[in-house]
Amino acid sequence: MVSGQAEIQREWAARAAEEGAIQHVMATASCPRGIAHLLVSRGFTDEAAVKSFFSPSLDDLIDPMRMLGMDAAVERIRRAVRSSEPILIYGDYDVDGTTATVLLKTAIERSATKENPAIVRYHVPHRIREGYGMRTGVLADAAASGVRLVISVDTGIRAFAAASEARALGLDLIVTDHHLPDDAQGVPDALAVINPVQDGCTYPFKGLCGAAVAFKLAHAILRAACLNDHERHRLERTLIPSFLKLVAIATIADSVPLEGENRVIASLGLRELRNPVQPGLRALMEIAQIPLDRPPTATEVGFRIAPRINAAGRMDVASDVVDLFLTRDPEQARDLAAKLNRLNDDRKVTEARALEAIDEELSGMQRKQGQFPAICLVMDDPAWHRGVLGILASRIVDRTGRPALVLTHEDGQAHGSGRSIPGYHLLDALTSVHDEDRALFARFGGHAHAVGFSLPSERVELLRERMEHHSAAILLQEMLAPPLEYDAEVSLEELSGRFHEWLERCGPFGVGNREPVFITRSVRLASSVRVIKDRHVCLEINSGDIRLRALGWSRSGMLWTELCQRMQLDVGSRIDIAYRLKAKSNPWYTGLELELVDLRLSESPATA
Structure with missing residues (x-):
């Protein structure tokens, strides 16, 4: 671990929140003050916005037809399905690209009839042999096999050569992507380009990941295939929630902002991930040791599910992920999930070896320059x-x-x-x-x-x-060296189980809706600093009759052991702490605990 970062004392800055607005949110939502402060500081002040924040629903999803290019794309796909034209989905090798491939392939096939099934193939590139982006050789092979329609997912917005090649081969190309277009060249010459960040697209939310853009196309295709109100109701209330499982995984894994429609997608999708039926998803969650009797958290998706999906594209072939999420065979699903788990273990070893060299170089850089x-x-x-x-x-x-x-x-x-x-x-x-x-x-x-x-x-x-x-x-x-922004100042007495329940309703947390940081001033150290594995620390703190455990994990440049030694912390020391509130439940410890973000010696008067 690189040293030296803990020596810089960061400024603490409260996120601004007007007192009148805090009181209004407390009254309308009946939530604790710290939670109301959190919402106001993040721009949620009126009753409707607060209600939507705490209870996102399917009605909060934006109509996919508002996206530029959607009409032409849906019409061309529907025509290909009706005439049994082979369709190629051109994907990508990460979580975003593989889940997008599954979503669109499933939707196109569901939009067909039993008498006239859709013919949908897919190509997921190999990271090493092909790299990112569309390749003209793949398009030539597709054209030679009878394909006349190609749909990209999570790629293609800068595929100018591929678009020209597709036109020369007689292929219609639909690009779905979320990456930024080229400022000088614009977008490729395709039958349709679906990307909310392209010029001229009035879709109100611009932060979707690639799988979410593909999901919007999938939603529009399925809606166009509905024959009556009963089918439309079933689509909106049954199929769309089911699709959101994979969209939520991709949204969290791709680190797009968890705000606006992304937060709706992540929240609803996580809810649907409880006890999944699809064999591949179920096997993956089991091997990642995620309980099936509750929805997973965004952290579990980001650190247990996503790395195993990404490992396929990083270390081997990402098409295994598509096979995993399409199979209906539980045994095949378990085999594929086990393979992804092994690849993720290989990835960890490979990463650790490289990090040793990187840490050595970074340490030398610090020794030389300070x-x-x-x-x-x-x-x-x-x-x-x-x-x-x-x-x-x-x-x-x-x-x-x-x-x-x-x-x-x-x-x-x-x-x-x-x-x-x-x-x-x-x-x-x-x-x-x-x-x-x-x-x-x-x-x-x-x-x-x-x-x-x-x-x-x-x-x-x-x-x-x-x-x-x-x-x-x-x-x-x-x-x-940005200041540490905290969301509210609270006392230890406020940190009840009810407070934590409200805090959970503010999730899922991630980029754009970061996990809240709270501060509490002038707490006392109830016992000596306990060092864990030579790097981490455990502090027992108290204020009045409240006693909690605070853990400092030495990562991201913060070296807690060095910081505690330099501050000469001991029993009775008064400190101000910045932290995230966690709930733990295991055989050794049950209840609330604090994950330290920063601490300093207190200048406030002592409290009992």
Whole structure:
């Protein structure tokens, strides 16, 4: 673990919330003050907005026909289904792309009749052999096999060459994607482009993941196939909730903002994941040790389900995921889930080896300069596996608070992935350094916070120089060491089971609806600091008659053992704590506990 970050004392800043609005929310929702403060600070003040926040429903989903290109796409797909034209779905190898493939294939097949079934094939590219994006060779093979309609999912918004090739081959192309279009070239020349962030699309929510965009098309197809009100009611109240299971997994895994329609999708989808019937999903949850008698949490999806799905594309072939979610055979489902679990174990080992080298380089950087430079870090090693580059970039961001690009090399080409911090638009950065006199990249794309790219290995040093120059001019100190924003100040006495129940109703938490941070001032240390595994700490704190356990996990640059030693904490020490509230239930400990985010010696008067 890299050291040194704990020495910087962060400023604590309360998220603004007007007192009158807090009182109004408390009165209308009958919720605790800390919860009302949380809602007001996040923009929920009127009664309707508060009610929708606490109780998202299917009625909160936006009509898919409001998306630009939807009419033409649905009409062409319906025509292909009626005439038994073979359709190819061109997917991607991550959670977003594989679940999108399953959703759209299932919807098209369900929209057909038993007498005239749909013919739907799919292609999920191999990460190493093909890489991200649509390949013209795949389209040529599809055309030769009789396919006349190709639908991309989670890819295609910059597939200009593929779109031209499709037109030359006589293929109709429908692009569904959520990545940012090219500012200069616009969107590909396709029969329809469905992407809420494209120019001219008036769809009111722009933050959908790729699977959610595919789900919107699936929803529109199924609605168009309904023959009467009974079928439409069954679609909206039975099939659509069932589809939301996979959309929720993709939404959480792709780290899109859990606000607006995304929060509705995640909330409803998690609810539907309780005790799933589909054999593949059930087997995956069982092997991930997620109880089936309750809905999983967003954390369980993000850290137990999603990594196992992603492991297929990172370490082997992502088509196994599609097979897993399409099979009706429980034995095959268990075999495929077990394979994904093994691949995820392999991924962990591969990642750990690379992180050892990264931590050594980061530690050397700190020893030499005293702190991490205020730039986008660019690190490369030909030994690193292409399947874990995105994870490694995320780990560097966690450890340093700097944006990072991570690359590996193969046959003279460098392949990379990047992750960023709030305020630094990584795709704009790549666009800027690419558009200089000497072009850098063979291909690149992504979002503000995550990118993928490739370039000749000989240009990596030039990439490093350009990114250093670009980021040094943009990365401000407040971006690199932002204040700790907390949602409300509460007392330990307020942290009841009822408070936690209300807190759970504010989820699911993730990007855009981050897990709340609370602060409590002037609590006393009831016992000596207990060190766990040489890195983590457990504090017993009390205020009045309330006594709780607070845990500090040494990750993301915070070294709790060093911090506690430097503060000379001992029994009776008074401290202010920033934390997240957790509920634990295991054979050794049941009840509420605190997950420390920060702490400092208290300047407030002592409390009993």
